Amino acid sequence: xxLIINADDFAxxxxxxxxxxxxxxxxxxxxxxxxxxxxxxxxxxxxxxxNNLLKHVGIHLVLRDGYPLTEKIxxxxxxxxxxGQLCFSPKATFTYLGGSEKKALAEEIRAQIRRCREYGIxxxxxxxxxxxxxxxxxxxxxxxxxxxxxxxYIRIKENTNPDIPFRFKVYTHIFNYRxxxxxxxxxxxxxSIGQFLALRKKxxxxxxxxxxxxxxxPKINAQQMLIGRIYDKEVDLEKEVKQIDIYKDIVSxxxxxxx
Numbered sequence: 312x313x314l315i316i317n318a319d320d321f322a323x324x325x326x327x328x329x330x331x332x333x334x335x336x337x338x339x340x341x342x343x344x345x346x347x348x349x350x351x352x353x354x355x356x357x358x359x360x361x362n363n364l365l366k367h368v369g370i371h372l373v374l375r376d377g378y379p380l381t382e383k384i385x386x387x388x389x390x391x392x393x394x395g396q397l398c399f400s401p402k403a404t405f406t407y408l409g410g411s412e413k414k415a416l417a418e419e420i421r422a423q424i425r426r427c428r429e430y431g432i433x434x435x436x437x438x439x440x441x442x443x444x445x446x447x448x449x450x451x452x453x454x455x456x457x458x459x460x461x462x463x464y465i466r467i468k469e470n471t472n473p474d475i476p477f478r479f480k481v482y483t484h485i486f487n488y489r490x491x492x493x494x495x496x497x498x499x500x501x502x503s504i505g506q507f508l509a510l511r512k513k514x515x516x517x518x519x520x521x522x523x524x525x526x527x528x529p530k531i532n533a534q535q536m537l538i539g540r541i542y543d544k545e546v547d548l549e550k551e552v553k554q555i556d557i558y559k560d561i562v563s564x565x566x567x568x569x570x
Contacts, residue, residue, distance in 0.1 A: 313522040314507075315498060316552065317466075318343040318529050319371055319438070322355035330529030330548075332358050333537050335367070339552045340527055344371035344438050347423040348378055348397075356430040369436035369462070370427055372420060374399040374443050380422040383415040390416065401446055404482060408448040416452050424460050436497065438466035438526075445486065454493060464497040465490060466524060471502030471510055498522040503541070504551055517557070527552070 318331045318340040328351045334340045345355055345368060359368050374390065375397050385391045389412060392398045408416065427434055437444070437457065444450055445468050457465060467487045475483075490496040500510065501524045514520060528540040529548055539548030 312517040312520060313498065314555070315342060315522075315524040316340045317369075317438070317524065317526055319526050320344075320346060320440075320528055321368075321371065322346040322349045322352040324349070324351045325354065326530050326532070327351065327528075328355050328358055329531040330537055331355075332362055333531065334527065334529040334548060335362065335364065337537070337549060339549060340529070342367045342369060342435065344369045344436070345427060345432065346371045346373050346377075346440065347426045348373050348380060349376075352426075353430070356427075356432060359432060365431075365433060366435065368432055368434065369438065369464075370424060370434050372423055372437060372439040372444065373397060374416075374419075374439065374449075375441055379419050380426060381415070381419045384419045387412050387415055390419075399443060400441075401443075404445070405447050408452070413448070413452050416449070417456060420453065420456055421460070424456075424462070434460075434462050436464040436466070437462050442466075442468075447486070450486070450489070454495070457495060463495070465495045466526075467496050467498060467501045469501050469506075471500050471506035498524040500524070504554060508554060 316339065318334050320327050321331045321343040322328065322345050331343050343364070346352065347370065359365060377397055378395055379385060379391065379397055385395045390397060390399050424434065444453055444465060453465070467490055468483045470483050470487060487496060499522045500520065504525055507523050507525060510520060511517065527548060530538055530540070532538050532545070537548050538545045539551055540546070541551070
């Protein structure tokens with residue numbers, strides 16, 4: 312059984328950086344992903360080196376929020392606002408991208424990857440801010456880059472929510488199968504802590520689950536407490552993770568990593 316608990320949004324700000332490191336120290340996460348264009352990036356990279364986290368860090372690709380690292384993408388309203396900030400927010404899963412848009416997007420993706428490596432971060436995996444790699448055209452641009460840049464894994468689409476409409480379940484199955492046959496899917500399932508617990512109860516076996524990935528959002532609040540965020544609601548992160556009573560056996564600061 313492999314359980315991956317990934318701390319998203321590393322480098323967002325100082326409070327998030329402190330929260331991610333604290334979550335590692337408490338054994339509440341097994342990996343994290345860096346936001347390259349956010350104010351806390353340099354500090355986050357320093358913390359990675361200071362806390363021996365190089366084998367646990369991927370990239371949290373940003374196409375919405377903050378400024379891009381490249382110039383060409385700024386000329387496409389689909390990706391950037393008039394003041395040059397990233398604003399990609401498609402209304403449909405099958406949003407069309409033209410050839411020039413794809414080229415500019417590829418340059419920005421490579422620039423964000425390159426900046427991580429310039430700071431000595433090798434990158435073990437990739438996911439995206441607001442899960443935007445789930446857009447079919449974005450993934451089509453990403454796949455060859457992941458292969459060229461030797462980034463082995465990307466987060467699959469959430470597939471443990473029983474309440475989504477049938478058409479979305481079909482897309483989820485096709486999308487995740489695409490990643491599986493390309494060798495880019497690390498886990499069989501992705502979802503929330505609650506969805507993990509529900510699936511475990513349903514299958515009544517950890518071996519049947521095989522592998523599961525969860526996102527958490529650590530942060531140190533004004534009271535210097537470690538919190539998390541679930542659907543914009545602040546929660547006690549340690550309490551949430553400890554609902555998984557066997558998490559200590561399969562997630563650890565020193566041992567859990569991408570294989």
